[in-house]
Each structure stands twice: as C-alpha cells, then as structure tokens.
Amino acid sequence: MQDIIRPGLTLFAITAIFTLILAVTNFLTIDVIADAREQTRLASMSYVLPGTTGFSVDVGIDDDTSMLSYAVGFDGDMPIGVVVQMSATGWAHMTFLVGIGLDGAITGLDIISHAETPGLGARITEEVYRHQFIGATGDVQVLTRGNAGENEVMAITGATITVQVVTDGVNDALEFVNGAVLPNIQRYSPQ
C-alpha cells in the first residue's frame, strides 16, 4: 500500500501546485491577452476593408457555417463594405476576417489567429496567398496546378486542407453578404 499511496499523493501534490501556478498565471495574463487580441482584431478589420473610419456594432451569425459575426464598415456616414469574422478548423482552430466591398467583391483577407504548421499551413498568412482572394466575387475554387485566374486561388503545397477551409469560409461569407447584408446595407449605422 505504501508503494501506491506515497507516489499517488506526491503526484497529486505536484499536479495541484502546477494547477495553482497556471491559475495564477492565467489570472494575471487573461485581460492583457484579451486586450491585445481585441486591438489586433480591430486593426485587422480596418486592414481587410481599406478606407474605413468606423464600424457598426458586431452582429452575431448563428447558423451551421463557419461565420461568427459581421460588422458594416463606414467612411464617415457612408457604408463602404462588410467585414465577416470566420472561425474554421484547418490543422487546428483558426479565426480570420473577410472584407467585402459594396460591389460584392473581396477587398481583403487576414488571419487573426491560427495554429497551422509553420512552413506548410501557416503560409496562408503570407501576403502572396491572402492577396489571391482580393477581387473574388463568388464560388472560389482551389487549384492544385496551372495558373489561378478569376475566382481561383493556388493551393499551398502540403497544406491543401488549410487553403480549402479558408476558401470555403470565403465562399460562405460572399454568399451571405451578397444575399443578406448588402441589399439592406442602409439599415446599418456607425456606432
């Protein structure tokens, strides 16, 4: 019995101590991290919809697509487009923003957080890959060979799934914004 109880209790004690350390660390850092993430998100929203001076309130999207929420961007009082926040699973959970102009075409794409493999899936954050989506209007296809034309993007070698989930998200956002948000855009106002 002694062989079981003492090691068991020690392991319990070590786990308890490290849980306490993690709880304290989490308590000290959670607000700082949340603030920093919110700052990054706001900067990123203006980046994917160039020329915005303000946004409407975030409207949640509760359906079975990967869209989380959207906000209408304004230049002064004039609506100039919509930013959709997406959540998708590539290798792991990732969040990204899609900016769509009044003409229904993509104005920008930015990955806010991800845990893709460096050198493979993580290359989706490179400008070369993100910029391929700009100007797309709907039904974007992923190409594994040849040259990408309109509404087409090149796959990243070794990371086809990452590119595919981002593309699926972009397509969902285009369909949603063109169908449900742009026709009613006058209803929104800057906050």
Add this chain to the structure above:
Amino acid sequence: MSYITRYLKRGIISENPIFVQAIALCPALAVSGTVFNGLGMGLATAFVLLLTNVLISALRGFIPQKARIPCFVVIIAGAVTAVNMLIEAFIPVLHANLGIFLPLIAVNCIVLARGESFAFKNGLVRSAFDALGMGLGFTIAMVMLSAIREILGFGTLFRDTALVITLPEAFPQTILFILPPGAFITLGVLMAALRYVAAKRKLKNEEVPQS
C-alpha cells in the same frame, strides 16, 4: 569547472540529440522547412529545456521514483503553458514569432528524455549546463537541416527575415525538400555524412598513438 565544456561538447557533438541520439525527430522534421522556423524552434526548445531541467532537478528529492514520469509530464506541460501565457501577455513581439512553437515543445521528447536521464539524477547547475548543451546541439542541428531544405526547396536562405538571400532564378527549386519526405531524406544524408566524418576522425586518432 571542466564539466561545463564537457557537457556542451557532448550535447553539440558526441551525443547530439538529433544526429546521434535521433530523438525529437517529430518537431525536427516538421518545423525545419526554413532557417527562421528551425532557429525559432531550436531556441524555444533550448529555453524550455533549461527551465524544465532546473525544475526537475530542484524537485528530485520530492518526486517518488515510481511516479516520476507522470510527475515530469505535469511539470513540463505546466511550465510550457505558463511560459506561453506570460510571453503572449508581456512580450507580444516574441509571441508573434515563436508562439506557434511553444505548445509543440510540451510534447518534445528531448525535454522528457533529459529530465529522466539527467536532471533527475544530478544537481541544479549541472542540469542547467546539460540543458544548454543539448539545447544548443538541437538548435545547431535544426539550423543545418533547415538551411539545406530551404536552399534546395525555396531557393532562398533566411526567408521571412530582413537578411533574406534569394538565389538566381536559374537555381532549381525542388518542392520535395519542403515536404515531409524531403526532411527524412535530408536528415538521413546529413546523419550519414556526419557519421562518416566522425568515424574517419576516430580512425585517425587511433592510428596516431600506434605509430
């Protein structure tokens, strides 16, 4: 203090974690596509190894022999998670560059291996230098591996940094070297070459006293 140089030399050359012990191959192969990633993974691992070796060495009187492995796992995972949160909160620039590597290190067997085979049996200072030697050895191996893969695969060196060198267009870019099989091939050839050199040197050293 002669053990300092001995530990460093052992970690970098005679017992190099990747080339000689062939451990920690999973992160080594996955994250050695570019020098930036290889160096980042190497330095982050060295830092975590230093931290966990010191912690395990400090707690070795308290950890029971029979439950030591689960204790190590708790200590390593706890330390890595705490460091990850602290870096994200207070050094965001560092987190933006190295943040993706930190969670990977919790499952890097180099960290568990040094805890089990060294830190659990040795004092604080010795464990710290053992971690430095092994961490440097891992980092150097990662840089060698990733430099070869980046040159052959991307036709560049130090991409994603300000020091980027792009080779002429005519230089063939072989996609195979960016992909996982390229990592295995590069590592295999590099290991063979280093063993050949080591064997030749050993032969030479043995011949000298005889003549």
